[in-house]
Amino acid sequence: MLALLALAASTLSACTPTPEPTPTPTAAFASEEEAFAAAEEVYRDYMEAFNLVDLRDPSTFDPLFQYSTGEYLSSEKESLSQLHAEGRLRGGAIKIVSFEGIDYTSSDSVEAITCNDVSETTFTDSEGSNLVPEDRPDRYALILNFIVVDSALVIESAAPTEDPACAS
Known part of the structure; x- marks a missing residue:
């Protein structure tokens, strides 16, 4: 009887699929410095795309959206659509004065502060x-939060902040 039970147990266990190993999550960045550098690169690319936006031509908005x-x-899509619908025009470019990583506490989240110069940026109506x-003001500071989505770092939020170093 024990032999039959052992045979049945071994037969059943042979039919049970081996569970798939679950991958161990790996950090998106090897170090805090790497995370901050990646966030700065994303933000610089974002600002480059933003400076190329022509509010008269909605097709120029699309490259910007890959960074957020x-x-x-x-909110970005809504704002640009509204500015386009109202016939607004933007001139000049926003320049990044500084970018500094603040916090990297997990494998997929980065916080940074940036100072931007808008002194050459204009907005006009039609x-x-x-x-x-x-x-x-000619300059403003933002706290930026980045997260990893589909293995790409993107901007999740941006909020104005006071930064005396940026005001000068």
């Missing part, structure tokens, strides 16, 4: 009237 995700991406407030 989630609510930030949705009649050519200036829409830039006279009291707009």
Whole structure:
């Protein structure tokens, strides 16, 4: 009887598939420095694409969208569509003055601060009237959050912040 039970058990276990090994998650970056460098590269590419946007031509928006995700991406699409619909025009370019990594606490999340110079950036309406407030600062700082989506680092959020070093 024991022999039959042993035979049955071994037969059943032979039919049971071996569980697939689950991959061990690996960090997206080998070091904090690598994560910060990757985030800076993504942001510089994003700003390059942003500076090429022509609000009259929505096809120029698409290259920008590969650098963001989630609510930030949705907000970006909505803003650009609205500016296009209103006939707004943007001139000049935003320049990155500085970029500094702040936090890298997990394998897929990076936080950084950037200082951007908008002194040469203009916005006008379809009649050519200036829409830039006279009291707009020439520089502004943003806290940026990046996450890994489908093995690519993208901007998840951006929020204005006070940074005395950026104000000068």
